[in-house]
Amino acid sequence: QSPLDVERVREDFPILDREVGDGVPLVYFDNAATTQTPNEVIDTFGDYYRGYNANVHRGIHQLSQEASIAYEEAHDRLAEFVGASGEREEMIFTKNTTEAANLVAYAWGLNELGEGDEIVLTEMEHHSTLVTWQQMAKRTGAEVKYIRVDPEDGSLDMEHAKELIGPDTAMVSVVHVSNVLGTVNPLSELADMAHEHDALIFGDGAQAVPNRPVDVEDLDVDFYAFSGHKMAGPTGVGGLYGKKAILEEMEPFMYGGEMIRRVTYEDSSWNDLPWKYEAGTPLIAEGIAFAVAADYLDDLGLKNIRAHEERVTAEAYDRLSRIDGLEIYGPREDEERAGLVSFNLDGVHAHDLSSILNDHGVAIRAGDHCTQPLHQKMDIAASVRASFYLYNTVEELDALVEGIESAKDIFA
Numbered sequence: 001q002s003p004l005d006v007e008r009v010r011e012d013f014p015i016l017d018r019e020v021g022d023g024v025p026l027v028y029f030d031n032a033a034t035t036q037t038p039n040e041v042i043d044t045f046g047d048y049y050r051g052y053n054a055n056v057h058r059g060i061h062q063l064s065q066e067a068s069i070a071y072e073e074a075h076d077r078l079a080e081f082v083g084a085s086g087e088r089e090e091m092i093f094t095k096n097t098t099e100a101a102n103l104v105a106y107a108w109g110l111n112e113l114g115e116g117d118e119i120v121l122t123e124m125e126h127h128s129t130l131v132t133w134q135q136m137a138k139r140t141g142a143e144v145k146y147i148r149v150d151p152e153d154g155s156l157d158m159e160h161a162k163e164l165i166g167p168d169t170a171m172v173s174v175v176h177v178s179n180v181l182g183t184v185n186p187l188s189e190l191a192d193m194a195h196e197h198d199a200l201i202f203g204d205g206a207q208a209v210p211n212r213p214v215d216v217e218d219l220d221v222d223f224y225a226f227s228g229h230k231m232a233g234p235t236g237v238g239g240l241y242g243k244k245a246i247l248e249e250m251e252p253f254m255y256g257g258e259m260i261r262r263v264t265y266e267d268s269s270w271n272d273l274p275w276k277y278e279a280g281t282p283l284i285a286e287g288i289a290f291a292v293a294a295d296y297l298d299d300l301g302l303k304n305i306r307a308h309e310e311r312v313t314a315e316a317y318d319r320l321s322r323i324d325g326l327e328i329y330g331p332r333e334d335e336e337r338a339g340l341v342s343f344n345l346d347g348v349h350a351h352d353l354s355s356i357l358n359d360h361g362v363a364i365r366a367g368d369h370c371t372q373p374l375h376q377k378m379d380i381a382a383s384v385r386a387s388f389y390l391y392n393t394v395e396e397l398d399a400l401v402e403g404i405e406s407a408k409d410i411f412a
């Protein structure tokens with residue numbers, strides 16, 4: 001029995017009643033790419049643009065004050081959502097997780113990294129952090145090293161992590177939950193290892209924040225990034241948590257209005273946190289809707305969402321593992337796995353399988369999921385990924401299994 005009343009929850013997501021193709025019911029299993037948006041979040045946009053649209057931080061007229069308060073308090077809400085006691089001063093709104101990683105790489109990395117410094121990543125990193133740190137290393141003369149991933153069960157080789165993280169390590173950047181394997185990495189343990197050597201740690205929380213309680217202070221990460229569109233919120237807004245002392249010391253890398261205090265022809269000084277890192281007119285409605293998404297998830301309960309997702313994922317794993325010729329990647333049935341299953345079907349290319357599944361109304365993802373090096377390491381050209389969220393049901397898995405079986409009849 002799910003802790004969520006899924007039938008009632010699904011009423012909040014009108015899109016889930018859609019039909020696709022020849023009138024086939026939509027089965028949305030692509031939640032690791034982006035999640036669907038509840039009415040409460042959608043309505044925020046209409047309320048804002050009809051009721052209190054104005055630019056923030058500047059105007060003294062009432063509309064601007066209303067918009068400013070809502071936008072600023074949204075920062076407090078997202079800080080609270082991830083356990084940041086510094087409230088808005090430790091919560092920078094970016095466009096998404098990718099921009100958050102680039103902000104840290106440019107604002108911190110460009111100034112702090114040099115010859116001899118090492119950046120430790122994992123082999124399962126998403127391109128948003130892997131390419132960012134790889135290119136920042138090339139620009140600064142630093143060196144990137146990768147913690148090995150065990151291809152058998154997608155686990156991180158922590159003995160190898162101990163070997164790599166050492167006195168020359170300046171930054172450890174780790175995906176909290178892999179968007180391909182479903183592996184949940186021991187971020188807190190890696191943070192301790194980084195801090196033993198006075199290195200910083202960046203946590204990529206894109207696939208963790210939406211579906212489990214995250215407490216950045218318990219994790220003791222120095223930075224932690226996540227995206228609104230992956231947690232029932234809008235695209236265009238993400239959160240970058242940073243420890244206040246680090247954000248105070250760091251120099252901004254995007255300049256302009258909002259982020260300044262005093263400007264002369266000779267030099268400028270910066271605004272308070274977090275505005276120091278939010279140059280120009282921000283995504284105001286998106287930021288306000290981001291906080292509504294956080295409220296929506298907290299009302300359901302992140303522990304309940306996690307338990308529901310575990311139930312659907314376990315059933316998916318069990319049913320897929322019974323299909324001959326289908327190989328599942330990542331943690332084994334008895335190991336912790338986030339709400340996604342990536343796999344391949346013998347004799348059927350991932351793109352062909354996803355096309356057949358689309359004909360059955362099933363929306364999944366096929367390709368490299370922005371982790372080309374991981375796929376190369378696993379010696380697979382691509383994979384098919386089904387990813388679940390709070391509104392999916394065990395009954396929806398029937399269409400996934402039927403689609404795979406029909407692909408076997410056609411291709412295999």
Ligand SMILES: Cc1ncc(COP(=O)(O)O)c(CN[C@@H](CS)C(=O)O)c1O
Pocket residue numbers: 032033034096097098099126128175177178179204206207227238365369370
């Ligand atoms: C672990 C991880 N880290 C960073 C990102 C980037 O999120 P953005 O909001 O696009 O910036 C993602 C987004 N992964 C999508 C698009 S590739 C997927 O289908 O898996 C992610 O899963």
